[in-house]
Structures are given as structure tokens and as C-alpha cells.
Amino acid sequence: MHPIFRGIRKLTPVQAIVSYYFLAIAISVGLLNLPGVHQQGVQVNFIDSLFTSVSAVSVTGLSVLNISETYTTFGIAMLMIILQLGGIGIMSLGTFVWLLIGKKIGLRERQLIMIDHNQHSLSGVVNLIIEIIRLLLLIELIGALLLTVYFTQFYDTFSEAFLQGLFASVSATTNGGFDITGESMIPYHNDYFVQIINMFLIILGAIGFPVLIEMKAFLSNKNKNFRFSLFTKITTLTFGILLLVGTVVILALEMFNSFREMSWHEAFFTALFHSVSSRSGGLVTFDITEFSQGTNVFMSALMFIGASPSSxxxxxxxxxxAIAILFLINFARGKNEIQIFNREIQLIDVFRSFAVIILAIFMVLFATIALSISEPTLSITAIVFEITSAFGTCGMSLGITSELSSFGKSLIMILMFVGRVGLISFLFTIGGRTTKTKYHYPKERVIIG
Amino acid sequence: MHPIFRGIRKLTPVQAIVSYYFLAIAISVGLLNLPGVHQQGVQVNFIDSLFTSVSAVSVTGLSVLNISETYTTFGIAMLMIILQLGGIGIMSLGTFVWLLIGKKIGLRERQLIMIDHNQHSLSGVVNLIIEIIRLLLLIELIGALLLTVYFTQFYDTFSEAFLQGLFASVSATTNGGFDITGESMIPYHNDYFVQIINMFLIILGAIGFPVLIEMKAFLSNKNKNFRFSLFTKITTLTFGILLLVGTVVILALEMFNSFREMSWHEAFFTALFHSVSSRSGGLVTFDITEFSQGTNVFMSALMFIGASPSSxxxxxxxxxxAIAILFLINFARGKNEIQIFNREIQLIDVFRSFAVIILAIFMVLFATIALSISEPTLSITAIVFEITSAFGTCGMSLGITSELSSFGKSLIMILMFVGRVGLISFLFTIGGRTTKTKYHYPKERVIIG
Ligand SMILES: [K+]
Ligand SMILES: [K+]
Structure with missing residues (x-):
């Protein structure tokens, strides 16, 4: 066994992921302070530089500065590298960790990723990671080519079109959410082609690598006994339902508000795009501060839910x-087991979901109170939106990011970090080791309501 | 068995409670429209009359009108009767239902209320209910006497002092939260005696009848084998911790804000009183719109948690x-069983807690979005505060109640109703009947994060 492999294997998953992120953030701060990165005369202080790094590594996209006015083409290239470190890096590391965890908790990983039979071996793991990187780079490249060709009509030179196309594709696929247009995708508000390409790229990034790999296995049709894992079925269905509900609700809430002067297809695309984007993309085609407060609250809830695991x-x-909803439905029906797609959800996964939800709610509540104290002039709506956007590593904002105090920026950085690493990663290290209770007490009922 | 007893016994708990409330609301609307109830020249439209009834029966205290400027002394007497219907009525009904449920699910109610051994019999139940009513009327009477004697220094006539004292005591003990001063308890901002009496009364009402009954049994010291139930221990501890945390956080958040010109004892009492009041009391000694947004959010969270069950x-x-927090702590420690006070919490109670929390969060979220659309001029902070105040049947408000549209008022009425009946009552009817799953599917793990 290779010593690096053995070294990493000694780390708990959360240690591995956290270490990776700290390293990636340190590298990013370095890259963003190389000579030639900043445009002439532009000064970026340390906290803003750190903020940009954390935001890019966590592929959130919240930004305290205007990228196109701050960085040179070289700087933008560095930013793209950082997005890859964040987006593709975590996918690969995620796979790696998952396979290790799979072994540690005696879980056969074929249940999770049902294609390759030799994943127990180092070469199997390496092959899988190479496959992920190759797959995502391929997606980015196709996106970049399509957008570049299309953008040539808007830009004077091919290289300018290519820069725009490549950055847009990388930012969408990694769900980075950064833009070099200076106003996200608002210039493409009526350009459905660009929007559709972007939405596809965002979804491919946010749907989770097991789904991508299983889709590939399914399409290649090599394995006759192939079936989609329960995970893939649940996450894809949930993703789809969230997109649908998101679109319908945004449309309903804004129809007589900010959409009232739009044509039906314009309104539909605006609703659809922001529904897709609130999963994790973070790009906007519309000035979202024009949305009503109700829509902002709804989008905060969508961003709080976020994207697929391992995406x-x-x-x-x-x-x-999904598990929380399934639990609620089953509980209301008086059933103790959660059954779906001819499978049963394990109790430990139900417990994990609850732990994550309760912890996340406490975190958002705590952050909201803290930010409302540190930023007394900002509305709670904007604060909650910013917090859920950071925790969901989404990156949409009601425009308050650059106004935040240093304390506010630090808190948002922590939220981006926690959101990216995932609360479950923390809980996972614990969840694996079930302490056997040595003694039992008599059970006693408690009045709940 | 008495036919009424048999008839009520056929109802599910939620049917019994809901029926009682509909009846009580109907009676209240009748009482509040009797001739001589309104002051001369005052007109109250139907929705405001209904709102006042629902608010009084659910002992919430949110009000669309100024009680002292709307109702005559006779009207105020009617309001006090309605508060008794709401407050004491539900306590009695709660006991009744609990004893019935206890039998239905094969639970020995001695585990819940550990004093009387003959509760199986009708006379045992009736005795218990009479004891509850007697206990609460006694508390109200003592409160009224203390306040009346004290108030004689402020009012010209004894009857005026008695009216003020009696109403204040009834409003505090039933946690009704209404006032006839026209500005809640703000006139007593510096009167710690009145505040202490009120806080005691509020706590006695909100701590739950099993606690009161067990306390009485403990103090009377008749039963040598008496021990406090797990329920009483958990709810009292949680209540105490919430009071403490509430006081400390409000104090910390407002110390340099709205409290900055107060003396330490004034600041302490203001924080303490609103911490107590946010459990369910709803009275205020301070213009809470002067609190910072962060404090408003924090208080919303406190009101969302609310008071003890069966209170x-x-x-x-x-x-x-408490169960959610205990679960989280135990989960983080890698334990599967929740152990506290030398007892184990049953899995079904953990599930019930989750179901209630998730459902409540959805309800608040839905109501927030709905109200932010129907009341576009109001801030989300005020809306969330109003909603959690209604759901927590607390009754504090940032002053928007009377400004609400008819839709808004209706939604708040529903929330008060649901908050009072309790989500768990709905879930309880289901929770009791566990449908046996006929077939099992293989279990499959799902990636949570
Ligand atoms: K993002
Ligand atoms: K109340």
C-alpha cells in the first residue's frame, strides 16, 4: 500500500476533508496574491482575499468584490483553478472517503456505487477518482465549447469569447457561482440557450457523483445486473421535485409582482433558472432584490436544503x-418503517437526518441573531438569505456581502466552510462508532404535547 | 358509566379537544356580543369579534382591539369567563384525555400522574379534574387578592382596584396575556412586586398540570413512595433552563441597546420578565419594538418552543x-438510547418529537411566506414574531396585529388554534395506532451528506 494512501487512511473522514480544505484555502490565498493577479491600482485587503478564497474553494460564489474589476485574465485563470480545487477536488476526495468509510463500517460500497467490483483495491479507487475527474473536466469542456462558439457573436475576439465561455462553464459546473460579467447572468436574461446550457451544467455538478457514475454505467450498458442504488433514486427524485416545486412557487409568488410585465416564457425561465440556481448554482438572470420578501424567504428555505450529498x-x-419528509409521511400513516422504492431506510440514517436538521437550524438561528447584532442596519430577510446561501454554498445574495463587517464576513466564511464540509461529515465520524450502552434503565413515557 | 363519559370516550383525543374548542369559541362569540358588552358607540365587526374570541379561548392574548377602550366592565367579566374556558377548561380536558389515552395505549397513568390510585374509575377522574379546577381557581384568587390589596394605592375605589387585580391575576394565571391597562404591564415597569406576582402566576399556569399535581402530592407528603415522574423532571428542568437562557441572552443582546440607560436591576427584571412571558404569558413591561432585531428573532425562537405540555x-x-436536544447530545456521543434521570426515553417519543418539530417548522415557514405576500408592507421580523407568538399562544406582538388584513387575521387565528390544540394532539391519534407492516424490504443505506 502506498504510504500516502496509508497516511490518509488514518485520518477520519472529517479530518481528511477539513485538512484538504485548509490546504486548498491556503493555496488559494497564495494563488490570489501572486504578482499579476490584480488589475493595476487595485488593492485587496487580507480579509477580502481570504473571503474570496473560502468562497471559491467552497464553490459558494458569495463575493465581497467585483471579480471583473479586480482580477486580470491571469487572476481569473487562478480563480478557475481554485474552483477546480474546490469542486472537483471535493468530489474526488468525497469518493475516496466514502470508499474508506464503506470499508470501516463494514458497508459494502457496491451498495453505494454499483458499477465497479474491484474498488477494494487501491487501483480501483484511483481509477474511480480518475473517472470522476475525467467526467467533470469533459462536462466543463463541452460546456465551454458550446458557450464559446455561441459567445463569438457577442465578443470581438475569439480569445475573449473563449475566456467568457470557459469561465462560465467552470463556474456553472463546479457550481462556483462567480461571474466575470460584473452582473452574474443578468445580461443573458432573455437568452434561453445560454440559460439552458448553464442549468444543465449546474445540475450535473449538483446532482452528486454517484448519480453521474451510475448514469454512465447505466448508459454504457456493460453490466447486465446493473440497478440504480436507492441513494441515486432518492436524491434524483428529491432534486427533481425541488426543482419543480421551486419553479412553481417562485412563479406563483412573483406572477403579479416582479414578473407582471414579463411574457409567459420569460417568467417561466426566470422562475426555473432561480429554482435550479438555488440548489447550489448561485447564478442569477434577474435582480433578485426585486423579488418579494416571501420569495426571498422561500428561496432561503431552498438554499438551506441545498444539493445532493457528494456533489x-x-x-x-x-x-x-427527503428522509425527514418520508419519515413524516410514514409517521402520519402510523408506520414505523420507512419504505420506498422497495427498500427500507435504516434507523441510523433517520437519526442522522434529524441530527443534521436540528444542528443546521440551530446554526442558522445562531448566525441570524449574531449577524443581526453585528449588522444592525440590514434587514433580517437579507441576513437569513445570506446565511442560508452561505450554508447551502449557493452564493446568491440580496447584495449585502460587501457591506458586511469583518465579523460578518468571518461568520459567513465559517458557514460556507461548514456548509461545504457538511454537518454530516462531523456526525459521520461519530455515527460510525456506536458506543454500546453498558446498562439499561427502565423506560418511561413522557408527555410530548 | 355515565352516558356523557361514554360519549366523550368514543372521541379520539384530538376530536375531543377540537370539539371543545369549537364549542368554546362559539360560546365566546356569543358572550362578546351580548348587549352591554361594548362601550357606548363602539362597533366591533365580526372578524375582530371572532379574533378576540379565538385569542381568548386559546389564551393567546393577541388583540386587534384595545380591550379597555372597547369593553365595559361587564364585557371584561365576560372576557375573564372566556379565559377560564380556555385556560382551566383545557387543563381539565387535557387531564381527562390523558387518562383515556393512558388506558387506550395500555399505559399505566400512574407513570404520568403518580398520586392517585383510583384514577381508573370515573370518580377518580372527576376528582382529579375538580382538583385541577380548584387548584387553579385558588391560584387565581390568591393572585387577585395580593394584587387588589396592592393596587388600592393606585386606584380611587376598591372596586376599581379589585377589577384590575382580578383581571391581571386571571390574565396571568391562564396565560391569557390580555390587559385592561391599554398598554399591557408597561405601567408596572419599575414595580417589581407586581412583576414578581405576575411571573409566579404565569409560571404556575405554564408549567403544566401534572407538575402542579405532583408538587401538591410531594408537599402534602401523604404517599411515602412518591417520586416525581420523568415528565415532571424533564419539563421543569427545561422550563427552568429556558427561563435562565432567555434572561441571559436578552440581557446580553440589549445591554448596550435598549437597556443601556437602565439600572442593573431594571435591566435584569426587564430581561427576566420577557423571558418568563415568552414561555406563554404574553405580557410585557417594556415597549418590545425597542428591542433589537436579534432579540426579536431570539424571542420568536423561545415562543416557538412554548410552554409545558398539558399546560x-x-x-x-x-x-x-428537550427530547430533540437530548437526542442530539446522545447522538453526538454515539449512543443510541437517550438516558436521563435514570430512565430511558422511548423511541416512539423521539419520533413524535421529530414529527412535531418538522411539522411546526413547515407551518411557520408556510405562514411566513403567506403573510409576507398578504401583508407586503410588514417586515419579516414582525411577521415571524407574530406567527411564533400565535403558534406559541404567547400573545406578544411587535404591534402589527390590528394592521393585518382579514386573510392575515384568519391565518393568525388558525395558528393560535393549532398552537393551543397542539400538533401532537393530531399526531397522537395516529401515534397510538401502529400499523403493523405486513412485509419487509431489504434495508439499504443512503448517503446523508
Ligand atoms: K455556488
Ligand atoms: K398567552
Missing amino acids: VGGGIRTTTF | VGGGIRTTTF
């Missing part, structure tokens, strides 16, 4: 949300 | 909150 997105994750 | 208060209830 580039954050939040409590789709499966956590 | 005059609402919300998700202290035990629900």
Missing part, C-alpha cells in the same frame, strides 16, 4: 430532507 | 424541545 453543493442535502 | 401554553412544548 459540489452544500446545505443539509437533498437526502436529509 | 395553558402552546408551541412545540418544552418536552418536545
Whole structure:
């Protein structure tokens, strides 16, 4: 066994992921302070530089500065590298950790990723990671090519079109959410082609690598006994339902408000795009401060849920949300077991979901109170939106990011970090080791209501 | 068996409680529209009359009108009767239902209320209910006497002092939260005697009848084998911790804000009183719109948690909150069983807590979005405060109640009703009947994060 492999294996998953992120953030701060990164005359102080690094590594996209006015083309190239470190890096590390955890808790990983039979070996793991990196780079490249060709009509030179196309594709696929247009995707508000490409890229990044790998296995049709894992079914269904509900609710809430002068297709695309984007993408095609407060609250809830586990997105994750809903439905029916897709959800996963949800709610509540004290002039709506956006590593903002105090920026950085690493990663290290209770007490009922 | 007893016994708990409330609301609307109830020249439209009835029966105290400027002394007497219907009525009914449920689910009610051995019999139940009513009327009477004697120094006539004292005592003990001063307890901002009496009365009403009965049994010292039930221990501890945390946090958040010109004891009492009041009391000694947004959010969270089960208060209830926290602590420690006070919490109670919390969060979220659409001029902070105040049947408000649209008033009425009946009552009817799953599917793990 290779010594690096053995060294990493000694780390708990959360240690591995946290170490990776600290390293990646340190590298990012370095890259963003190389000579030639900043445009002439632009000064970026340390906290803003750190904020940009954390935001890029966590592929959130909240930004305290205007990227296109701050960085040179070289700087933008560095930013793209950082997005890859964040987006693709975590996917690979995620796979790695999952396979290790799979072994540690005696779980056969074939249940999770049902394609390859030799994942127990180092070469199997390496092959899988190479496959993930190759797959995501391929997606980014296709996106970049399509957008570049299309953008040539808007830009004078091919290299300018290519820079725009490549950055847009990387930012969408890694769900980075940064923009070099200076106003996100608002210039493409009526350009459905660009929006569709972007939405596809965002979804491919946010749907989770097991889904991508299983889809590939399914399409390649090599394995006759192939079936989609329960995980893939649940996360894809939840993702789809969230997109649908998101679109319908935004449309309903804004129809007579900010959408009232739009054509039906314009309104539909605006609703759809922001529904997709609130999973984790963070790009906008519309000035979202024009949305009503109700829509802002609703989008905060969507961002809080976030994207699939083992994807580039954050939040409590789709499966956590799905299990909570499934639990509620089953409980209301008087059933003790959660059955779906001819499978039963294990009790420990139900417990994990609850732990994540309760912890996340406390975190958001605590952060809201803290920010409302440190930023007394900002509305609670904008604060909650910013917090859920950071925790969901989404990156949409009601425009308050650059106004935040240093304390506020630090808190948002922590939230981006926690959102990206995932509360469950912390709980996982614990969840694996079940302390056997040595003695039992008599059970006693408690009045709940 | 008495036919009424048999008839009520056929109802599920939620049917019994809901029926009681509908009846009580109907009676209240009748009482508040008797001739001589309104002051001369005052007109109250139907929705405001209904709102006042629902608010009084649910002992919430949110009010769309100024009580002292709307009702005559006779009207105020009617309001006090309605508060008794709401506060004491539900305590008695609660006992009754609990004893019935205890039997239905094969639970020995001695585990819940550990004093009387003949509760199986009708006379045992009736005795218990009479004891509750007697106990609460006694508390109200003592409160009224103390306040009346004290108030004689402020009012010209004894009858005026008695009216003020009696109403204040009834409003505090039933946690009704209404006032006839026109500005809640703000006139007593510096009167710690009145505040202490009121806090005692509020706590006695909100701590739950099993606690009161067990306390009485403990103090009377008749039963040598008496021990406090797990329920009483958990709910009292949680209640105490919430009071303490509430006081400390409000003090910390407002120390340099609205409290900055107060003396230490004034600041302490203001923080303490609103911490007590946010459990369910709803009275204020200070213009709470002067609190910072952060404090408002924090108080919303406190009101969302609410009071003890089987008390005059609402919300998700202290035990629900306590079990969620205990679960989180135990989960983080890697334990599967929740052990506390040398007892184990049953899995079904953990599930119930989760179901209540998730449902309550959805309800608050939905109501927030709905109200922010129907009342576009109001801030989300004020809306969330109003909603959690209604759901927690607390009755504090940032002053928006009377400004609400008819839709808004209706939604708040529903929330007060649901908060008072309790989500768990709905879930309880289901929770009792556990449908045996006929077939089992293989279990499969799902990635949570
Ligand atoms: K993002
Ligand atoms: K109240």
C-alpha cells in the first residue's frame, strides 16, 4: 500500500476533508496574491482575499468584490483553478472517503456505487477518482465549447469569447457561482440557450457523483445486473421535485409582482433558472432584490436544503430532507418503517437526518441573531438569505456581502466552510462508532404535547 | 358509566379537544356580543369579534382591539369567563384525555400522574379534574387578592382596584396575556412586586398540570413512595433552563441597546420578565419594538418552543424541545438510547418529537411566506414574531396585529388554534395506532451528506 494512501487512511473522514480544505484555502490565498493577479491600482485587503478564497474553494460564489474589476485574465485563470480545487477536488476526495468509510463500517460500497467490483483495491479507487475527474473536466469542456462558439457573436475576439465561455462553464459546473460579467447572468436574461446550457451544467455538478457514475454505467450498458442504488433514486427524485416545486412557487409568488410585465416564457425561465440556481448554482438572470420578501424567504428555505450529498453543493442535502419528509409521511400513516422504492431506510440514517436538521437550524438561528447584532442596519430577510446561501454554498445574495463587517464576513466564511464540509461529515465520524450502552434503565413515557 | 363519559370516550383525543374548542369559541362569540358588552358607540365587526374570541379561548392574548377602550366592565367579566374556558377548561380536558389515552395505549397513568390510585374509575377522574379546577381557581384568587390589596394605592375605589387585580391575576394565571391597562404591564415597569406576582402566576399556569399535581402530592407528603415522574423532571428542568437562557441572552443582546440607560436591576427584571412571558404569558413591561432585531428573532425562537405540555401554553412544548436536544447530545456521543434521570426515553417519543418539530417548522415557514405576500408592507421580523407568538399562544406582538388584513387575521387565528390544540394532539391519534407492516424490504443505506 502506498504510504500516502496509508497516511490518509488514518485520518477520519472529517479530518481528511477539513485538512484538504485548509490546504486548498491556503493555496488559494497564495494563488490570489501572486504578482499579476490584480488589475493595476487595485488593492485587496487580507480579509477580502481570504473571503474570496473560502468562497471559491467552497464553490459558494458569495463575493465581497467585483471579480471583473479586480482580477486580470491571469487572476481569473487562478480563480478557475481554485474552483477546480474546490469542486472537483471535493468530489474526488468525497469518493475516496466514502470508499474508506464503506470499508470501516463494514458497508459494502457496491451498495453505494454499483458499477465497479474491484474498488477494494487501491487501483480501483484511483481509477474511480480518475473517472470522476475525467467526467467533470469533459462536462466543463463541452460546456465551454458550446458557450464559446455561441459567445463569438457577442465578443470581438475569439480569445475573449473563449475566456467568457470557459469561465462560465467552470463556474456553472463546479457550481462556483462567480461571474466575470460584473452582473452574474443578468445580461443573458432573455437568452434561453445560454440559460439552458448553464442549468444543465449546474445540475450535473449538483446532482452528486454517484448519480453521474451510475448514469454512465447505466448508459454504457456493460453490466447486465446493473440497478440504480436507492441513494441515486432518492436524491434524483428529491432534486427533481425541488426543482419543480421551486419553479412553481417562485412563479406563483412573483406572477403579479416582479414578473407582471414579463411574457409567459420569460417568467417561466426566470422562475426555473432561480429554482435550479438555488440548489447550489448561485447564478442569477434577474435582480433578485426585486423579488418579494416571501420569495426571498422561500428561496432561503431552498438554499438551506441545498444539493445532493457528494456533489459540489452544500446545505443539509437533498437526502436529509427527503428522509425527514418520508419519515413524516410514514409517521402520519402510523408506520414505523420507512419504505420506498422497495427498500427500507435504516434507523441510523433517520437519526442522522434529524441530527443534521436540528444542528443546521440551530446554526442558522445562531448566525441570524449574531449577524443581526453585528449588522444592525440590514434587514433580517437579507441576513437569513445570506446565511442560508452561505450554508447551502449557493452564493446568491440580496447584495449585502460587501457591506458586511469583518465579523460578518468571518461568520459567513465559517458557514460556507461548514456548509461545504457538511454537518454530516462531523456526525459521520461519530455515527460510525456506536458506543454500546453498558446498562439499561427502565423506560418511561413522557408527555410530548 | 355515565352516558356523557361514554360519549366523550368514543372521541379520539384530538376530536375531543377540537370539539371543545369549537364549542368554546362559539360560546365566546356569543358572550362578546351580548348587549352591554361594548362601550357606548363602539362597533366591533365580526372578524375582530371572532379574533378576540379565538385569542381568548386559546389564551393567546393577541388583540386587534384595545380591550379597555372597547369593553365595559361587564364585557371584561365576560372576557375573564372566556379565559377560564380556555385556560382551566383545557387543563381539565387535557387531564381527562390523558387518562383515556393512558388506558387506550395500555399505559399505566400512574407513570404520568403518580398520586392517585383510583384514577381508573370515573370518580377518580372527576376528582382529579375538580382538583385541577380548584387548584387553579385558588391560584387565581390568591393572585387577585395580593394584587387588589396592592393596587388600592393606585386606584380611587376598591372596586376599581379589585377589577384590575382580578383581571391581571386571571390574565396571568391562564396565560391569557390580555390587559385592561391599554398598554399591557408597561405601567408596572419599575414595580417589581407586581412583576414578581405576575411571573409566579404565569409560571404556575405554564408549567403544566401534572407538575402542579405532583408538587401538591410531594408537599402534602401523604404517599411515602412518591417520586416525581420523568415528565415532571424533564419539563421543569427545561422550563427552568429556558427561563435562565432567555434572561441571559436578552440581557446580553440589549445591554448596550435598549437597556443601556437602565439600572442593573431594571435591566435584569426587564430581561427576566420577557423571558418568563415568552414561555406563554404574553405580557410585557417594556415597549418590545425597542428591542433589537436579534432579540426579536431570539424571542420568536423561545415562543416557538412554548410552554409545558398539558399546560395553558402552546408551541412545540418544552418536552418536545428537550427530547430533540437530548437526542442530539446522545447522538453526538454515539449512543443510541437517550438516558436521563435514570430512565430511558422511548423511541416512539423521539419520533413524535421529530414529527412535531418538522411539522411546526413547515407551518411557520408556510405562514411566513403567506403573510409576507398578504401583508407586503410588514417586515419579516414582525411577521415571524407574530406567527411564533400565535403558534406559541404567547400573545406578544411587535404591534402589527390590528394592521393585518382579514386573510392575515384568519391565518393568525388558525395558528393560535393549532398552537393551543397542539400538533401532537393530531399526531397522537395516529401515534397510538401502529400499523403493523405486513412485509419487509431489504434495508439499504443512503448517503446523508
Ligand atoms: K455556488
Ligand atoms: K398567552
